[in-house]
Amino acid sequence: MRFRDTPAEAAFRSELRTWLARNAPAEKDCVTFEQQHEWQRVLAAAGWVGVAWPVEHGGRGASLIEQAIFNEEITRARAPQPINAIGLGMVGPTIMAVGTREQKDRYLQKILAADEIWCQGFSEPGSGSDLGSLRTRAAADGDDFVVNGQKVWTSFGNVADRCALLARTDPEAGKYQGITYFLLDMHTPGVEVRPLRQLNGDAEFCEIFLTDVRIPRENILGEINGGWKVAMTTLMHERGTFGFTLVTDARIKLQELVALATAEGRDGSRPVDDPVVRQRLAQLYVDVETMWLNAVRGLSATMKTGIPSPEASLSKLGWSETTQRIAALAVEILGPAALVTSGLSPWPQVQLRSLAHTIEAGTSEVLRNSIAERVLGLPRYK
Ligand SMILES: Cc1cc2nc3c(=O)[nH]c(=O)nc-3n(C[C@H](O)[C@H](O)[C@H](O)COP(=O)(O)OP(=O)(O)OC[C@H]3O[C@@H](n4cnc5c(N)ncnc54)[C@H](O)[C@@H]3O)c2cc1C
Incomplete structure (x- = not known):
């Protein structure tokens, strides 16, 4: 290191x-x-x-x-x-790892140039952390598979041209065995996208309804019924590539919080003169710098093996919880002014958005399980 x-x-x-x-x-x-x-x-x-x-x-x-x-x-x-964050960070590396020559030639350049925007159709109303329970069904029909089902929380779904879609192709096989990974053209008849409105007013993600959607066999990534392993490659890249983005984002937010805490109020006092606020700022600094060290640790491990290391979960977990604490302290300092969410200060919006941090790309509980098993080598969770 x-x-x-x-x-x-x-x-x-x-x-x-x-x-x-x-x-x-x-x-x-x-x-x-x-x-x-x-x-x-x-x-x-x-x-x-x-x-x-x-x-x-x-x-x-x-x-x-x-x-x-x-x-x-x-x-x-x-x-x-x-x-094209999902194309660049997740789907592109997965196509490079398991795609055919034709698939690499067909998709990769268009990801780089943003000629095709990608989304990730993994989660369903009943399947998030327990992704193996997904129920969207794909049935073979000649040279195509016919897909029926629903996806949810699909970021970029409303602007995407392509979707990395998981569907069950063998309902009789074990939970993780009968899943196939498709490269779906979002402009195919039968794909209906409905944006979802979030707590902070934005509509970052969507529901996708799939009704008799035909996907040619050539758009399968990896083996039929071998999609679970391919999906794990995508998820490892989801956490693996963003570590340094996350640390820098947390550093910027902390700097902005320090600026807020050191500014004088109308009565000439400063939040930072309160010893409890000082303690909390110092702890946040320690947390952010620890995140950075863990990001370096993850990168070091990844460079040895060439595949994203399980240590990447440390950066994602650290970012989620630290940025939630940063935003919460900012909103406390603002006091009643934080109730005005339109324009006076960015912090109320930042705090509302931060609630999603501990859910997206693996919840904190799931990441802790993963760190326990794959980084610390503890016995498997049952
Ligand atoms: C902003 C945002 C963007 C997203 N973008 C996408 C996207 O583009 N594509 C996509 O497919 N999905 C996306 N998701 C969905 C996301 O992956 C899921 O929300 C996440 O995996 C959690 O699944 P769930 O919501 O079904 O919650 P659940 O899995 O039902 O979890 C509910 C609670 O149970 C806990 N829990 C579950 N299992 C365990 C366990 N084994 N041990 C301990 N606790 C457990 C969880 O930690 C959580 O607190 C997005 C989510 C958000 C918030």
Whole structure:
């Protein structure tokens, strides 16, 4: 494990910082889907998308450390993230790992250029943490499979062109054996997308209803009934690639909280003069820096094996709970002003959104089980 950039990494960081300073729009100027789409195209044209993807698939062919530097720097610059996050971070790496030559040629370049936006159709109304219980059914019919069922919480579902879809192809097989991983064209007849409105007013994710949707056999990723293993590859990448993005996001939020706590109120007092607030800020600093060390630890382990390490769960767990505590303290400091959620301060919105942090990409309880078994080597949960 090393903590400092090599000269080559420092040069990469500096070039990227300069480029972002010249080219990145402010987050507030990159709000609509079209603007976010265009931003990924600009990033891709300059070679900043798919930093660690092989050159043969259109990537930059750099190392995972350079990918981590990219994640850190784009977040530090408060620039918008590439819109095709699921394609870049999850589906693309899965296609590279198990796809056929044709599938790699067909999908990967379009992910980088944001020509096709991806979503992830795993969760269902009755299946989240216990994903193996999913009930969406795909029945073979000639050269196609015919899919019926429902997905939920599908981020980017309303703008996606493609979906990494899990469906049950053998209802008689064991829970994890009869599932197949499909690459679904979201524009196929029978796919109906309904956005869901969240607590904070945004509509980030959707329900997807699938009625007699035909998917050609060539759009199966991996083996028929072998989808569970492929899905695990996707989920490992979900937690694996975002560690440095998450730490930098937490660092920025903590800096903003410190600024809020050190600002003088109308009576000239400052929240930070309260010893309990100081204690909580200091603890949050320790938590954020511990997250960073765990992100480095995860990256180190991943570089040894080439696949995302179970340590990645530490970063996701740390980020979820620490950013919830940061937002909660900010809202406490704001006091009654936090009840005004429209525009005065971003913190009430941040706090409402933070409630989802401990659910998305694996709940905190599920991550703790995973850390217990796969990082600490404790006996399996029954
Ligand atoms: C913002 C957001 C975006 C999302 N995006 C997507 C997406 O794009 N695609 C997609 O497929 N899904 C998506 N999800 C769904 C997400 O993966 C699930 O919500 C998550 O896996 C939890 O499943 P669940 O909601 O069914 O809760 P459940 O699994 O029913 O869990 C309920 C409670 O039981 C606890 N629990 C469950 N099992 C255990 C256990 N074994 N041990 C201890 N406690 C347990 C959980 O921790 C939780 O507290 C998203 C969710 C959110 C919040």
